[in-house]
Amino acid sequence: MNFLLIYLIIFKFSAYGSEEGRYLYEIAEEMIKDYNSHTLDILYLKQTLEKSLELGVVEALTRLGELYLFGFPISPDNPSFNSEFIDEQGHFKHDIPKAISYFTQAGNYGDTDALFYLSLLYQQDKIVSDFEEYLYSFTFHNVQETYEKAGDFDSILLRAASASAFKTCRNLNPEFIDLVVNISQVEFIQVPFVSEACPLDCNEYAIYAYSVAEDTMKYIAKVGTDEQDLVILEEINESYDDHEAEKILNLATMQAEHTGGDGAMHLAENYLFGNQEAGVERNPDQAMRYYEIAAENGNVRALENLGLLHIQGIGTEKNTTLALEYLEEAKSYGSVQAYNLLGYIYFNGAGIPQDIEKAIKYMEKAAEMGSKESMSNLGIAYLHGTGVPKSLAKAYKLFDTAAELGHTPALFNKAYMIYQGLGVNSSCEDAIDLYIRVINKGKLAHYGKRAYSFFRNGDYLGAYLNYMLAGAIGFENAIINLAYMWESGLSPFRCRDPKMYCAASYYSLAAISSQSSYAYYKLGNIAFDKEYFESAYTLYLNAEDDIGAAAFNIAYMRQFGIGTSISLEKAESDYENIIYKSRAEIYDHADMFPAYFALYYMKLKRFVQNLPLVNTVW
Known part of the structure; x- marks a missing residue:
């Protein structure tokens, strides 16, 4: 057709x-x-x-x-x-x-969304055999035509997916393909750019990413908070079930109603942000109620958040006068957030006359105390020269620091400065990477959260399909969760190859699209199990900076000459480095124990080998 x-x-x-x-x-x-x-x-x-x-x-x-x-x-x-x-x-x-x-x-x-969904199922058809009888009329040519429609700006999903696919295509290289070609379906990873070079014009895809990131910033401004990162299924404690979550919430509710304090704060923050693991859906009205209970009991964080909610009109009507009362009280306790929010109010003239001088004073105080929000707001002041001398270098440094601390608006502004080359070298591709990180904090995260709700309820089909969508629009943890579902036998579909090939296909996608150390480590394990030792060794090398188990496997392979040449000196140094990084909390604490045993074994063996021979005449 x-x-x-x-x-x-x-x-x-x-x-x-x-x-x-x-x-x-x-x-x-x-x-x-x-x-x-x-x-x-x-x-x-x-x-x-x-x-x-x-x-x-x-x-x-x-x-x-x-x-x-x-x-x-x-x-x-x-x-x-x-x-x-x-x-x-x-x-x-x-x-x-x-x-x-x-x-x-x-x-x-x-309809662009409909064509995108068909393209998504077409990509799945590369690794599963469940869709082919329904997609016979939808071809790769249709997929290409669909992604070309991203420029029509009809579909936020297609724009996000196009930017993510461009990033994957640019990162994919022959060396990586050689590493995974025997354990995964490479054509699956390449969609929608199979059989052709990556698009030459990065700017087109940067515009797509920027437009979705801009929508994300509007969403964050409206709801008053970032979305939480998607959980990684393999890291979830399986013993934490709905009954336990319900019990914890009931105890917190009882404490809140009778004594206020910590119980009220616990409930307020669960309702303000939502809690995937506990099954709590976002409810700002309930959050406001429990913050008021906590504030009545002298909780400074509750005073801060009540000030913020009244400024933004979340869970209540906007009321700057009441916000100032809460924030002045919190400031009397030395609250960093109070200084930050007072700076915001005076800088923007939010319900009161604008006072830039007072705003800068409050923001500088908060930034000195570590407020990432005030760092970002000061960055805006330096970017435009508002109340301070204009300085692109200072603006970029402030955005960069705040972004590293997890402030999404600063990350957005940093991406914009990099794309435009303001105070820093211009890089279209780096800007796309940052915009995708911004997108991960917005309303599109709801698809991944819906997937997790299905997963918690044992509906693995619903979980898989929603993670499939979230992964396509750039959510790294959704891609990793799909790989985990294949690896653990929870996928509801039939893999065209043994299931580990489907798992590896998704781990490959996560590794190449997001440079995920965890995905590289998992690919190394799969390659090792299939006895592709040289590939496993190289894959582990890409994970060793963040994953202690990958570093241990490298040391082990060097010790015994598996997939690489024997080097006892390097192996011993590796084990010592793992112990050091575990103590420094760069790796998990538990990673040091196998390294301890391996190092002890090597030193004991060397000691025994160096014992002098005893020539005894009997």
Whole structure:
């Protein structure tokens, strides 16, 4: 089927539909936007989308496809917990063939999101055999056409995926392919640039990354916080289950209601940020309630956060007067955050007359005390010469320091300065890397969090499909989690090769797209198990700076001449270095123990070998 031809003929009608149909579609969009596992009426959502489609709103095709492919985690206490969408185990009933059918119809209308989802499934078809009967009409040519549409700016997902794919393509080199060609599917890693060189114009992809990162900054400003990093499944304590999470929250609630203090703060921060592991969904209104309880009990951090929430109008109406009261009280305790927020208020004239001189004074005080937010705000002042002499060098240094401390707005500004060459050498590719890190802190992280909710509930199909989407748009931990699901036998699909090849394909993608030391280490293990020792040795070398186990394996291979030449001197030095780095907490503390034993063995063996021979006449 010629997707492009149909796109040219009928795309112009896609924004149409009756007034009633548009109204129903907007209701459905709001339901998706305000998703909550306890309250979403999944059946009503489906019916609303179907009715809007009947009334000519063809965008509903894509939303229906998303519903059947990715689904939504639904809590057992949700009134819409019914058999049409939920099976006997409480898992969402994903319907991949139906989703593909909806996407195909929407793709015929030129819907960019639908075409992107089909491209994503096409890439999966390179390693799994479950989709081929449904994707026979969607070809690599269609994938290329789809990614070329990123420049239309219709799809934030396609722009993010295009920037991520460009980064992967630029990092992929023949040397890496030689290392993994025997253990993974290289063609899978290369999509959408299979059989051709990487695009020459980095600027086009930097613009895509910038536009998504800019949307991320708007989202962060609106909700008042970054999204947490996606959890790595292999690192989750399997004994930490829903009942334990519920018990901890109940204890904190009891403490908060009776004594306030730490229990109230614990609950407030769980509700403000959400907590994947504990199954707590974000609820700023509840956060505000518990912060007020904690503040009444003299908690300085609660005073700080109440000031921030009243400035931004999160969980309450904006109220600068009340914010100043909370912050002045917190400042009397020497609060760094209070100095920072007071600087912000006076710098921006947020509800009060602007006072740049006072703002700079507060921000400099907070920055000296280690506030990454004030470092970033001072960076803006130096960038524009507001209240201080303009200095691009000082601005960049402040953004760089704040970004290293985890401040996302500073990371965004650092990326912008690098891309534009302001006070630093220009680098389009480095800017893309940084913009993708910014994107990881925004609303697109919800796909990965939804995946984890499915995983916690034992719905591995829902987990895999949502991690698949999150990985495609640049979330490193989502890619690693997909590899882990293959490695641990939790993938719901059939690998075209032995499952370790599918695991290695995802570890390869993480290694090359994000330079993940963990992924290199895992690839080294797979290559070693398959007896590709030289490849394993090189892969471990790429992981040794961060992974103590990789450094140990290198030392072991040098000691016994596996995949490299024997070097007892280097091996002994490696073991000593592992012990040092473990003590310095560069590696995990436990990494020192096997190194201790190996080093002891080497020294004991050398001692025995150096014992003088005893010539005894009997």
